[in-house]
Amino acid sequence: AAGVIQSPRHLIKEKRETATLKCYPIPRHDTVYWYQQGPGQDPQFLISFYEKMQSDKGSIPDRFSAQQFSDYHSELNMSSLELGDSALYFCASSLAQGTYTGELFFGEGSRLTVL
Amino acid sequence: GQQLNQSPQSMFIQEGEDVSMNCTSSSIFNTWLWYKQDPGEGPVLLIALYKAGELTSNGRLTAQFGITRKDSFLNISASIPSDVGIYFCAGQLTRAQKLVFGQGTRLTINP
Numbered sequence: 001a002a003g004v005i006q007s008p009r010h011l012i013k014e015k016r017e018t019a020t021l022k023c024y025p026i027p028r029h030d031t032v033y034w035y036q037q038g039p040g041q042d043p044q045f046l047i048s049f050y051e052k053m054q055s056d057k058g059s060i061p062d063r064f065s066a067q068q069f070s071d072y073h074s075e076l077n078m079s080s081l082e083l084g085d086s087a088l089y090f091c092a093s094s095l096a097q098g099t100y101t102g103e104l105f106f107g108e109g110s111r112l113t114v115l
Numbered sequence: 116g117q118q119l120n121q122s123p124q125s126m127f128i129q130e131g132e133d134v135s136m137n138c139t140s141s142s143i144f145n146t147w148l149w150y151k152q153d154p155g156e157g158p159v160l161l162i163a164l165y166k167a168g169e170l171t172s173n174g175r176l177t178a179q180f181g182i183t184r185k186d187s188f189l190n191i192s193a194s195i196p197s198d199v200g201i202y203f204c205a206g207q208l209t210r211a212q213k214l215v216f217g218q219g220t221r222l223t224i225n226p
Contacts, residue, residue: 004157031211042203042216043158050211058213090157096210104148104207104214106157 002027004093004107012113013081021076021110025093031055032074033092033104034066043090049074050096078112086114121204121217129225134191136202136220143184144206148214149176152201161202162189191222199224 005024013019025032031050035043045058049068060066063081068074078085088111094104121138128134138147146165150158162173164180164187171178177190187204204217 033214042219045213045215048211048213055211056213088155092214094211103160103163104205105160106150108157109155111155 006107018079023074023091029093035090037088119217125221137188138204139186146207147187148205150203
């Protein structure tokens with residue numbers, strides 16, 4: 001079965017550069033979530049989209065922005081990168097079922113290293 | 116904000132033993148999910164719970180959604196080496212809102 005696809009899997013950037021991560025949800029899923037996970041930490045929620053509209057916002061820095069496109073894929077744009085942005089970034093998708101979220105599946109993640 | 120307290124933080128067991136871990140919250144959730152994560156990989160969904168009091172099994176795994184909507188537990192029976200990893204509970208209040216994660220339980224199995 002198709003899973004959540006994230007690209008790139010690995011990314012190395014210099015401080016103050018920009019980076020874009022892409023997420024392709026499971027087909028027919030309408031909700032996308034972005035998470036950041038530092039070493040030894042639990043995933044921290046950044047932002048989510050439902051039917052291409054932002055649905056919830058977490059601890060996402062102002063330097064980051066994201067959107068969900070008409071084909072439901074999503075992109076996370078990160079500017080003015082800092083050393084502390086080095087982390088695993090996960091995308092997850094789900095299919096809303098009424099007021100419930102349904103099963104939420106994660107991608108393999110994009111590892112960002114800022115030098 | 117919403118917080119999930121997951122315990123224990125780590126477990127060291129013998130192969131074949133049963134495992135139990137739990138999560139508690141100060142606020143209610145309407146969905147509880149349990150994930151397993153291997154180093155450098157994405158969390159893999161194990162069990163999803165949607166109704167208070169619900170008890171659900173997936174092979175050797177059993178999880179329950181607490182009746183108060185503020186807690187959940189995960190049991191693993193007859194552990195095997197591939198059960199090694201970090202287990203996370205996660206709760207969500209409603210559709211498309213943030214999924215809040217517990218701190219994780221690191222499971223180590225001695226052969």
